[in-house]
Amino acid sequence: MSVFLEDEYKARVIRAQKGMAERGLGALLLTTEAEIRYFTGFLTRFWESPSRPWFLVVPSRGKPVAVIPSIGAALMGKTWLDDIRTWSSPDLTDDGVSLLRDCLQEVAGPGLIGMPMGRESTLRMPLTDYDLLEAELGTLSIVSDGGLTAELRAIKSEAEIACIREACAIAGRAFHRVPEIARPGVPLAQVFRRFQMLCLEEGADWVPYLAGGVGPLGYDDVISPASEAPLQAGDVLMLDTGLVRQGYFSDFDRNWAIGHAAPEALSAWRQLLEATEAARAIARPGTTASELYHAMHAIVGGGEAGRLGHGLGMQLTEGLSLIAADQTELRPGMVITLEPGITLPGGGIMVHEDVFAITEAGCDQLSPPAPPDLPVLA
Amino acid sequence: MSVFLEDEYKARVIRAQKGMAERGLGALLLTTEAEIRYFTGFLTRFWESPSRPWFLVVPSRGKPVAVIPSIGAALMGKTWLDDIRTWSSPDLTDDGVSLLRDCLQEVAGPGLIGMPMGRESTLRMPLTDYDLLEAELGTLSIVSDGGLTAELRAIKSEAEIACIREACAIAGRAFHRVPEIARPGVPLAQVFRRFQMLCLEEGADWVPYLAGGVGPLGYDDVISPASEAPLQAGDVLMLDTGLVRQGYFSDFDRNWAIGHAAPEALSAWRQLLEATEAARAIARPGTTASELYHAMHAIVGGGEAGRLGHGLGMQLTEGLSLIAADQTELRPGMVITLEPGITLPGGGIMVHEDVFAITEAGCDQLSPPAPPDLPVLA
Incomplete structure (x- = not known):
């Protein structure tokens, strides 16, 4: 049982x-x-x-x-x-x-x-x-x-990491199907409902967390419930889900351009991927949470969230915080998210997030790879 | 906002x-x-x-x-x-x-x-x-x-009661569509996933709670996650959902016979409806939680749950408990569930639940009426 x-x-x-x-x-x-x-x-x-x-x-x-x-x-x-x-x-x-x-x-x-x-x-x-x-x-x-x-x-066991990997794979399949549910004119609240349905259809046991944002030059914040306002061409859409499979969470997000994106949004998104890659490249046993923070902060600056990533597992967020003050050293079996945020001209923000397990040698990405270019929903 | x-x-x-x-x-x-x-x-x-x-x-x-x-x-x-x-x-x-x-x-x-x-x-x-x-x-x-x-x-305002009524209506529409997703041979875990999808499709903002049970003479308990075991002809299936709309919960359940039901299960289900009706008939300002408990207990006996109903609103359960010791008097604006449980020969249980708002004159059922006969899924 x-x-x-x-x-x-x-x-x-x-x-x-x-x-x-x-x-x-x-x-x-x-x-x-x-x-x-x-x-x-x-x-x-x-x-x-x-x-x-x-x-x-x-x-x-x-x-x-x-x-x-x-x-x-x-x-x-x-x-x-x-x-x-x-x-x-x-x-x-x-x-x-x-x-x-x-x-x-x-x-x-x-x-x-x-x-x-x-x-x-x-x-x-x-x-x-x-x-x-x-x-x-x-x-x-x-x-x-x-x-x-x-x-x-x-410190997660291999069995726990397998659960988180499966939860991330389910979320990845749901994100992959977002073109089925989101296009110009669809209210954000409907996208939220349909996205949760995709998560369940792809194998989530339940969906305790979904947040998101939408706007032409980033979004206002990343914790608001969805409004009934329809998606508009030129918006950037972000969905961030914490779904559960066998009691373990995925927690990562993806961004899309609705029709097309402003050059500032495209540039911000590329910086977010660059920041994630900079932290990933140094994520191994002995690296500190603070060092991961600084690797990303050097590229994207601070985030409204107060941190640029965190641990996860049986809870959506748990354990270390990627902030300057957290000197926790990574150890094999830790599972973390890298979650850089960036502020755009006008004050909107964009956020990218992926999930990694720390191994003996480095780290292993549990969330499916982000697409090389910001995907467009039309 | x-x-x-x-x-x-x-x-x-x-x-x-x-x-x-x-x-x-x-x-x-x-x-x-x-x-x-x-x-x-x-x-x-x-x-x-x-x-x-x-x-x-x-x-x-x-x-x-x-x-x-x-x-x-x-x-x-x-x-x-x-x-x-x-x-x-x-x-x-x-x-x-x-x-x-x-x-x-x-x-x-x-x-x-x-x-x-x-x-x-x-x-x-x-x-x-x-x-x-x-x-x-x-x-x-x-x-x-x-x-x-x-x-x-x-004590809920009219606006709050309207939210709970809407949440209950959404759950009612999802329950009405259960024949689309449940039949002999379908694993309970799949029914759980598909039922949450129905709740979302019918308008739930999210589905924080779903429990259920299945068995020929009632179910083992009412808080377990779903197993992969397929529904079998002769089983009774129960689904109990707490879905959220605009931050307010529905919380009620429904039962179905898979193909057909044992006479003991049919008889237990009728007693549950009878107990619910007995409590509903006396639910008005001044009646105590204890009196509601006794009205149901006289028909169905005690429940494994330790109580036969509770308040609800911004949380799945909140406020009074329908137990012998709770002398809380009902007041207009309270929202409660009547949730009698009964033990069948062999030790299995069955539970029925509906939601009511207490009015000046009596009470108003917020959950759509239960069907007159135990519905059959074939």
């Missing part, structure tokens, strides 16, 4: 337990989708409902223990876990807190419980329940996991 | 400020998608990226202040807000914390800052940053908003 073999999850837990020992942690406590799935394989879209908290406890040895609403018992029972403790949630007086407390007191011994508390982390349980849990834990205390969970997730 | 007129957002803020005054709160601090959108109209799928925190401060008078990553400035600039403060995020040393601190100190005066901390709430910022913010706030302290934000969101 799980995406990977049991050995993959077992190895993740053993690596976590090694890191826990180094940090003096008696257990890890996780409340969020990607983290719980990482150690269990528990894959469901039910996280879309905010009504129930979910907990996973990784002890210092042995398998993780799930402390979850009974509605998830059947699905969690199909993972490699043995110890699944449930309550009927929502419970207005005790929504899993006492069950979780008992579990932590049983498996964590006297000591420290680590939780992800740093960059990109979320506390997916009510703060009042978190405070109550802390107060009831007695000699146990909750501390930051020191980035352990994020560090583990940053 | 926003879904509603400025007056709608203004009225929400004024209601919030009245509640803040009653609770002695000098400001509200919000970090989550639905809450920030509720007061601003800021609608984007970019929340899928966990890399950047977003903040909204609702002062005791005047418009809210957005404290957000610069990548969102252009889109937030299209809302009714005037005061938008940005930083280049991700910032590895100060990801908005000092900007937020300064804003709170400026607008909250000496006093209490309320945050949603109760049921269904999430802290969408790193705990280490939250602790840092608390430590730096000086004479200000952060407390629970006492459920204020959730209470406001629970």
